[in-house]
Amino acid sequence: MKKNNVIAIIPARKGSKGLKNKNLLKIKKKSLVEIALRNANLSKFIDEIYISSDSDEILKEAKNFPKTKIHKRSKKAATDTAGSKEVLKDFFNKNRSLMLKNPIIVYIQPSSPLNKASHLDRAIKIFRNLKKDTLISCYKPYDGLKEKVYKSLFLSKKKNLQPLFGKNSIVTNRQKIKNILLPNGAFFIFKVKKNFFNNFVNLSKSYGYIMKKNEAIDINNYRDFLEAKKILNKYY
Numbered sequence: 065m066k067k068n069n070v071i072a073i074i075p076a077r078k079g080s081k082g083l084k085n086k087n088l089l090k091i092k093k094k095s096l097v098e099i100a101l102r103n104a105n106l107s108k109f110i111d112e113i114y115i116s117s118d119s120d121e122i123l124k125e126a127k128n129f130p131k132t133k134i135h136k137r138s139k140k141a142a143t144d145t146a147g148s149k150e151v152l153k154d155f156f157n158k159n160r161s162l163m164l165k166n167p168i169i170v171y172i173q174p175s176s177p178l179n180k181a182s183h184l185d186r187a188i189k190i191f192r193n194l195k196k197d198t199l200i201s202c203y204k205p206y207d208g209l210k211e212k213v214y215k216s217l218f219l220s221k222k223k224n225l226q227p228l229f230g231k232n233s234i235v236t237n238r239q240k241i242k243n244i245l246l247p248n249g250a251f252f253i254f255k256v257k258k259n260f261f262n263n264f265v266n267l268s269k270s271y272g273y274i275m276k277k278n279e280a281i282d283i284n285n286y287r288d289f290l291e292a293k294k295i296l297n298k299y300y
Contacts, residue, residue: 068255069167070188071112072104073135075151076174077142078119082284087122087174089283091293096283097125100174105129106181109188110170116151118142135159148252149264156256168192169254175283176250177292184251187273191253197266199253202245203277211238213246245272249282 076097080086088095094102097115104113115126116135126132140146141154148171156163168191170184183201191199205213214236216228227233254260281292 067192069112069162069165070110070170071114071162071167072107072110072170072172072184073152073155074100074104074113074115074172074174075148076100076115076117076119076122076125077137077146078117078122079142079144081144083286083289086283086289087117088125089289091177091296095125096174096177097122098128099177100172100179101125101129101132103179103181103184104170104172105131107170107184107188108181109185114155116155149261152254153261163256163260166255166257169252169256171252171254173249173251173282176248176280177283178278178280178295179250180279183273183275183279187251187253190271190273191255194271195269196271197255197257197263197269199271199273200247200265201250201252201275201280202272203248203275203280205244205246205277207238209246210241210244213244214241245274248275248277248280250275250280 074097076087087097091099101113101115104110113132114135115123115132116137117123118137118139123134123136126134135155135158137151138154141150152169170188187199187201214229215234217225218228220226278295281288283289283292
């Protein structure tokens, strides 16, 4: 049976409130976008690569990667509130023939420059073997953080504290709290099929690809950027 085509999409919009021009910041003379493009091009299993952006300057980063194609994102899909669902909807609106082939989408975030092609390939291989619909890169939190996450509270409309994970979570013994994974922002993998957007991020058929915490830093601010720069300069 023919395997589904694997398409990498690297989303990199122009605006960034947390860190100005984040996607074009450089580490070891390479921008975050260029690092993501390089990883996608080094993958053994990715068949097609697209960079998705509303910025001509960012799209120019593809010039050194002949295999990479360009998706000029619409303004609607490049706002502060537009997430991966909006980006992929915009992509497939302009590439309808690709959606009909039911591809596997590897959604690679440039804001995680510690990610490697080897992680992408292992995750794609696992995804195919397990026949899942969604894969999310994650890490296991240390015990103290795991307990804090599970016992999280939110403020209700009536200004009362409410447990995020059920009424008994706040009094659960920490030894009973198991199997918590936190997304690390490195990448997602989706299988595109009928009614894909009606059941986007299908957790009923999902898998968490576990990475070490120091294998992925999701850059949201300047401190994150300095930490990623420090690690890449030392070990890569």
